[in-house]
Amino acid sequence: MSRGEKTTADVVRVVVGDHGVRGHGECVPYPRYGQSVDGVIAEIESVRPALEGGADVDDVQDLLPAGPARNAVECALWDLGARSGRRRASRLLPAHTPLRPLVTAFTISLDTPERMAAVAASAAGRAISLLKLKLGGDGDPERVRAVRAAAPHARLIADANESWSPEQLSSFAPVLAGLGVELLEQPLPADSDDALTGYDGPLLLSADESCQDAASVAGLAGRYAAVTVKLDKTGGIIGAMATLAAARDAGMRTMLGCMVATSLSMAPGLVPAQLAEFVHLDGPLLLARDRHPGLPYDGARVSPSDAVWAT
Incomplete structure (x- = not known):
């Protein structure tokens, strides 16, 4: 990589659940922006009560600033919603846009x-x-x-x-x-x-x-x-x-x-x-x-x- 040799990838995974169904999301804290694994985890933990209270992908836009913590939480909620039969992230695409390779x-x-x-x-x-x-x-x-x-x-x-x-x-x-x-x-x-x-x-x-x-x-x-x-x-x-x-x-x-x-x-x-x-x-x-x-x-x-x- 241009920023020096990289031999590991440090990621944070979020798992959210509802009635036995689980959704998963992942993010990568980036030191270039002053981010760390511990800092991102702390951000995610700060919204745990809201998530346990039923916060959804729209709510998360206001609960967390743009960045890796919000990404992991939002993606986990999208995954959970799709697996629960509620709504899929692909519905954000314009009508008739296929999800293609x-x-x-x-x-x-x-x-x-x-x-x-x-x-x-x-x-x-x-x-x-x-x-x-x-x-x-x-x-x-x-x-x-x-x-x-x-x-x-x-x-x-x-x-x-x-x-x-x-x-x-x-x-x-x-x-x-x-x-x-x-x-x-x-x-x-x-x-x-x-x-x-x-x-x-x-x-x-x-x-x-x-x-x-x-x-x-x-x-x-x-x-x-x-x-x-x-x-x-x-x-x-x-x-x-x-x-x-x-x-x-x-x-x-x-x-x-x-x-x-x-x-x-x-x-x-x-x-x-x-x-x-x-x-x-x-x-x-x-x-x-x-x-x-x-x-x-x-x-x-x-x-x-x-x-x-x-x-």
Whole structure:
């Protein structure tokens, strides 16, 4: 990963029950936003009385702020509602929108050009057609060149994770565009977004750390042409749908992304991902061991499954 080597994924799981039926949700606290497992658990415990009193997905929007705690609780309640025969999260989609399998980007972590190229070649051999490259600053053009040579037919997107300077963006963007990179996430630190005002370079820029929820979209106009939406940022499916709608209204393109987590985190994301132009829900593919049962992946094609999470 661009933020350093990661060997474990710390997740928080929420289980809610009603008359013997259980719903499950999962979230990933992110230190970049000052979050911790203990802090998220404390947030969840703070709403236990309301949940035991019958709070539903709509109530949770007011009980918790946008973020991972609300995401896990809301998704658990959606899962419980579907398994209880009340309402499914897929009903949030526009009428007649099918819940269909989607092609997810597959992440190649930041490494030497040679090692990234080897992963890309392996992915191409498994018919994975969309690669997401984690970048980190110096040497990034060489990394992308190596990946392109190893996977000449793959579609490429990239994530700089706030690691570039404005000068690097100016220098690297034409190279990456020439190599077929379709989208670049968060090249500059979020607090340096002013440097992107009026950006008209060759790369489609997507706001990740700069886009937390629907309310943050308006401030991105004129700087980014796309937003990266994650349930752990928006606080669940309802917030994700609102953020996607705000981006579309602003004429921006969209990606539905994820943290490194299990199928229990990916499954709810498949609902708003039906409306996104780019999909990045490959968390389980990066784990040595997923939850059982896990979502069905065929290469990078992922399908909904009520066995994992009732949609």
